[in-house]
Amino acid sequence: MTLDPDVLILTIGNKAAADEVNLEEMLSGIGVKIVYVDFREHIIDNTVPSLHILGQLFGKEERAQEVADFWQSKMDAIAKVIADNNPQRPDVFMYRAAGLVECCGTFGPDNFGLMVELAGGNNLGSDFLPGYTGSINPEQVIASNPDLIVVTGSDWTNSANAEGFVSVGPGTADGAEVSREVLASLVEAPAFTGSSAVAEGNVHAIWHQFYASPYQFVAIEAMAKWFHPDLFADVDPDATFKEFYDRFLPIDYQPGAWLSLEAGE
Amino acid sequence: MAAADIILTREAAVQGRGEYRARTRRKIMILVGLSLALCLSFAVDLAWGPARYGLDQVILALIDPDAVSAQVRTVIWDIRMPVAVMAIVVGAALSVAGAQMQTILANPLASPFTLGISAAASFGAALGIVTTVPIIPVAAGLIVPVNAFIMALAATLFIHFVSQVRGVSVQTVVLLGIALVFTFNALLAFVQYLASEQALSQVVFWTMGSLTKATWPKIWATLAVLLIALPLFARNAWALTAIRLGEDKAASFGVNVRYIRLETMLIISLLASVPVSFVGTIGFVGLVGPHIARMILGEDQRFFLPGSVLAGALLLSVTSIVSKSILPGVVFPIGIITALVGVPFFISLILSNVRRSW
Structure with missing residues (x-):
C-alpha cells in the first residue's frame, strides 16, 4: 500500500x-x-x-x-x-523435483501430468494421485514398469536440503556432463530396478520451472520428441524456444532446459 | 480352633498359589499370542504390496535372494523389508517409552506425544528443514534428524528435572508437558510461517510421520537403543512395579526411587527421541500401546514390559499394512493412519474392561 x-x-x-x-x-x-x-x-x-x-x-x-x-x-x-496418428502411448513416470523431494514424488492428472498426455504419453501418476502432485509407492513404480522416466530438475544450489538434483534450465548447458552423471545415479534408486526405461536408456531431465510458466509448449515439444521420435522428427524444441526468446524476450536464448541420459539424442 | 484356622490358611495358600500360577500361565499365553500375531502381521507386510507377487516368489526371495529376479529382490529386500522392520522397531520403542513414562510419572496420560516430546522433535526438524541451521555442527544430510533428536532430548530432560523439584506433583508434570506441546506447536507454526512453499510441504510431511524414509542405518540405530533399554528396564522390573504402588511404598521396600526415576527418564528420552527423529511424529502408539498391554496383562512389569513392546510393534505393523492398502500405489503417512487403526480397538478395550485398569 x-x-x-x-x-x-x-x-x-x-x-x-x-x-x-x-x-x-x-x-x-x-x-x-x-x-x-x-x-x-x-x-x-x-x-x-x-x-x-x-x-x-x-x-x-x-x-x-x-x-x-x-x-x-x-x-x-x-x-x-x-x-x-493416434500413436500407442508409452507409460511415462515423471520423477518430480528429484533431489529436492524423496522418491517417488510425481504429478497427478494436471500440470506436468497433463503435459505428458498432450505430448502423447500416458502419465503413470494420473492413475494413482487425485491432486496435481503427490508421492507414489516406489514399489508401484516397479510394478508399473515405465517406458520412459522424465526427471524434473533445476539449479537448486541455493535451496536448503537439496541434494543430487539435475541442474537443467536456461544457461546450464555447460554442466550437462555433471547433470548426466546425477541423472544416471538417480535412476539407480530401488524404484527403477529392471524398468524398461532404464534398460532402453529412455531417461530424460526437464526444467522444473516449466510447471509455472507460459512456456509449456516447449516442454511438450521436447517430451513429444522423446515419446514419439519418428512422429516428431522434424520438430526442434530448441529452435522453438530460441524463436520465442528472439521474438518476445528481452534477453538472449540460453539453451539447456532439458537433456537426455544418452548424449547426442 | 487355632489348629483349624491354620489348616484353613494353608488351604487358602495352596489355592492362592494355584490361582497365581494359572494367572501367570494365562499371561504367558497372551504374550505368546501377541508374538504370533506380530509374526503374522510382519509376514503380511512383506507379502503385500502393489507389485502382486505370489507367496512362493516372496518366500523364495527371503530364503534365496539370488534365485529370484532383480525386481522381486529389490521390492522385498529394499522396499518392503526396511519399512516392515522399521514399523516394528519404532512401534516397540515408542510404546515402551510411553509405558515407562506412565509408570514413573504415575499418570495414564503420559506418552512421548502428550508430554511434548514429539512436538519438540517436530520443531527441531522444522528448524532444520526451513533454516538449515544445525543446533550442533553435523553433516548436511543429518541436520533434520539430529535437530529433532536434540530438541526431543531437551524436552524430556526438562520434564524430568522439573518433576524433581520439591513440591511438584505428577499432575503438575503432565500439565507442564501439555504446556510444552503448545509451546513447541506455536514455535513450529512460527517456523512454518517463515518457510518457503517447498520447505513447508516438507515440514508438513515430516510432522505426519512416515515409514517410507526407513533405511538400514536408521533401523539399526533404533534397534540398538531398544536393545540397550529393555535389559535395563527388565533389571528394574520389580522396582518399577513397586513404584506403581506409590513412591512412598516403593521407598519403604528399599527402592531408590530418585535414582530409578532418573535412570528410567534418561532411557525414555533416547527411546522416544531416536525413532521420532527418523520417522517423524507418530503420536498414538506411545499412549495406547502401553494401555493395551496394561488392560490385558496388568501392572506387573515382567509381563507389562514385553506386552508393551509387542502391543506397540503390532499396532504399527498393522498400520503399515493399512497405510499402503487404502489407495493403491500410494503410501499414506503412517502418523495419519495409526490413530484410525488403533482408536476403535482401544475404545472397545476401554468399554469392555469393567475392572479399572488404572
Missing part, C-alpha cells in the same frame, strides 16, 4: 486466501484492483487468457496476442500430430 500501486497481480492459487480476508473489497477502497493470472493450475484453459490480461494491463494487447498466437500454434501443431 505504501507503494501506491494501481493493480495487484496475484496467481490464482492465492485467491482463496485473498477472499478469506476480503482483500478485494479492502483494496478497492483505496483504488487498488486485484487481477488473477494462472500458469499452473489449469495450463490449457488459463494460459492464453492470463497472457491477454497481462497485455491489457500493460497496454500491449497486440504483443500479448502475438505471444498467445505463438503458444496456440505450437500447441495445436502437436495436438494435430497426436490426433492424426
Whole structure:
C-alpha cells in the first residue's frame, strides 16, 4: 500500500486466501484492483487468457496476442500430430523435483501430468494421485514398469536440503556432463530396478520451472520428441524456444532446459 | 480352633498359589499370542504390496535372494523389508517409552506425544528443514534428524528435572508437558510461517510421520537403543512395579526411587527421541500401546514390559499394512493412519474392561 500501486497481480492459487480476508473489497477502497493470472493450475484453459490480461494491463494487447498466437500454434501443431496418428502411448513416470523431494514424488492428472498426455504419453501418476502432485509407492513404480522416466530438475544450489538434483534450465548447458552423471545415479534408486526405461536408456531431465510458466509448449515439444521420435522428427524444441526468446524476450536464448541420459539424442 | 484356622490358611495358600500360577500361565499365553500375531502381521507386510507377487516368489526371495529376479529382490529386500522392520522397531520403542513414562510419572496420560516430546522433535526438524541451521555442527544430510533428536532430548530432560523439584506433583508434570506441546506447536507454526512453499510441504510431511524414509542405518540405530533399554528396564522390573504402588511404598521396600526415576527418564528420552527423529511424529502408539498391554496383562512389569513392546510393534505393523492398502500405489503417512487403526480397538478395550485398569 505504501507503494501506491494501481493493480495487484496475484496467481490464482492465492485467491482463496485473498477472499478469506476480503482483500478485494479492502483494496478497492483505496483504488487498488486485484487481477488473477494462472500458469499452473489449469495450463490449457488459463494460459492464453492470463497472457491477454497481462497485455491489457500493460497496454500491449497486440504483443500479448502475438505471444498467445505463438503458444496456440505450437500447441495445436502437436495436438494435430497426436490426433492424426493416434500413436500407442508409452507409460511415462515423471520423477518430480528429484533431489529436492524423496522418491517417488510425481504429478497427478494436471500440470506436468497433463503435459505428458498432450505430448502423447500416458502419465503413470494420473492413475494413482487425485491432486496435481503427490508421492507414489516406489514399489508401484516397479510394478508399473515405465517406458520412459522424465526427471524434473533445476539449479537448486541455493535451496536448503537439496541434494543430487539435475541442474537443467536456461544457461546450464555447460554442466550437462555433471547433470548426466546425477541423472544416471538417480535412476539407480530401488524404484527403477529392471524398468524398461532404464534398460532402453529412455531417461530424460526437464526444467522444473516449466510447471509455472507460459512456456509449456516447449516442454511438450521436447517430451513429444522423446515419446514419439519418428512422429516428431522434424520438430526442434530448441529452435522453438530460441524463436520465442528472439521474438518476445528481452534477453538472449540460453539453451539447456532439458537433456537426455544418452548424449547426442 | 487355632489348629483349624491354620489348616484353613494353608488351604487358602495352596489355592492362592494355584490361582497365581494359572494367572501367570494365562499371561504367558497372551504374550505368546501377541508374538504370533506380530509374526503374522510382519509376514503380511512383506507379502503385500502393489507389485502382486505370489507367496512362493516372496518366500523364495527371503530364503534365496539370488534365485529370484532383480525386481522381486529389490521390492522385498529394499522396499518392503526396511519399512516392515522399521514399523516394528519404532512401534516397540515408542510404546515402551510411553509405558515407562506412565509408570514413573504415575499418570495414564503420559506418552512421548502428550508430554511434548514429539512436538519438540517436530520443531527441531522444522528448524532444520526451513533454516538449515544445525543446533550442533553435523553433516548436511543429518541436520533434520539430529535437530529433532536434540530438541526431543531437551524436552524430556526438562520434564524430568522439573518433576524433581520439591513440591511438584505428577499432575503438575503432565500439565507442564501439555504446556510444552503448545509451546513447541506455536514455535513450529512460527517456523512454518517463515518457510518457503517447498520447505513447508516438507515440514508438513515430516510432522505426519512416515515409514517410507526407513533405511538400514536408521533401523539399526533404533534397534540398538531398544536393545540397550529393555535389559535395563527388565533389571528394574520389580522396582518399577513397586513404584506403581506409590513412591512412598516403593521407598519403604528399599527402592531408590530418585535414582530409578532418573535412570528410567534418561532411557525414555533416547527411546522416544531416536525413532521420532527418523520417522517423524507418530503420536498414538506411545499412549495406547502401553494401555493395551496394561488392560490385558496388568501392572506387573515382567509381563507389562514385553506386552508393551509387542502391543506397540503390532499396532504399527498393522498400520503399515493399512497405510499402503487404502489407495493403491500410494503410501499414506503412517502418523495419519495409526490413530484410525488403533482408536476403535482401544475404545472397545476401554468399554469392555469393567475392572479399572488404572
